[in-house]
Amino acid sequence: xxxxxxxxxxxxxxxxxxxxxxxxxxxxxxxxxxxxxxxxxxxxxxxxxxxxxxxxxxxxxxxxxxxxxxxxxxxxxxxxxxxxxxxxxxxxxxxxxxxxxxxxxxxxxxxxxxxx
Amino acid sequence: xxxxxxxxxxxxxxxxxxxxxxxxxxxxxxxxxxxxxxxxxxxxxxxxxxxxxxxxxxxxxxxxxxxxxxxxxxxxxxxxxxxxxxxxxxxxxxxxxxxxxxxxxxxxxxxxxx
Numbered sequence: 273x274x275x276x277x278x279x280x281x282x283x284x285x286x287x288x289x290x291x292x293x294x295x296x297x298x299x300x301x302x303x304x305x306x307x308x309x310x311x312x313x314x315x316x317x318x319x320x321x322x323x324x325x326x327x328x329x330x331x332x333x334x335x336x337x338x339x340x341x342x343x344x345x346x347x348x349x350x351x352x353x354x355x356x357x358x359x360x361x362x363x364x365x366x367x368x369x370x371x372x373x374x375x376x377x378x379x380x381x382x383x384x385x386x387x388x
Numbered sequence: 389x390x391x392x393x394x395x396x397x398x399x400x401x402x403x404x405x406x407x408x409x410x411x412x413x414x415x416x417x418x419x420x421x422x423x424x425x426x427x428x429x430x431x432x433x434x435x436x437x438x439x440x441x442x443x444x445x446x447x448x449x450x451x452x453x454x455x456x457x458x459x460x461x462x463x464x465x466x467x468x469x470x471x472x473x474x475x476x477x478x479x480x481x482x483x484x485x486x487x488x489x490x491x492x493x494x495x496x497x498x499x500x501x502x
Contacts, residue, residue: 314492373488379433
């Protein structure tokens, strides 16, 4: 019973490098989300997806891109050119099932990303 | 724009006592949902309780209950018989629109003392 799985769990990057964070869920949820959590702040929405092949911007989308491929279960978050301001903990979440968008979101364990 | 405010950055309570965490929000919507999430030191985000705005009855989940005051836009969390395992950061969150976008408060760090 994996739920939402994020890889990797930790990563250190140099400024300007690129990387992709992977989120996978096994609950057949339609809705998927990427958040970032900074010290002293709640989670802030980066991008989200309401279904296979669709994505939309959240509250803090700049510097990130996302992909929701045909495989509905995966949601990728990309950093094309990492900046120190993107040092954060990143959470993926999913929701869906009966009732759809208003169901509680299930979260992954987070990815701690440091940009030097 | 919707906002969620948690005015208590840190709180503490003795084991077995009761504590209330405050949350206020601002919205012009009529149909929405409110949540409390718990984040222990392990960093996991764990759902504590969910409230539907159209329901007047306050949600309860074992030792956790809410006081939902829709007119005042207030959504407080009461933890009864506090346990050491309740030590965590607690986030109030507002669910908006038909896309499931969650807006989080800044969080309240709760320490339960033995």
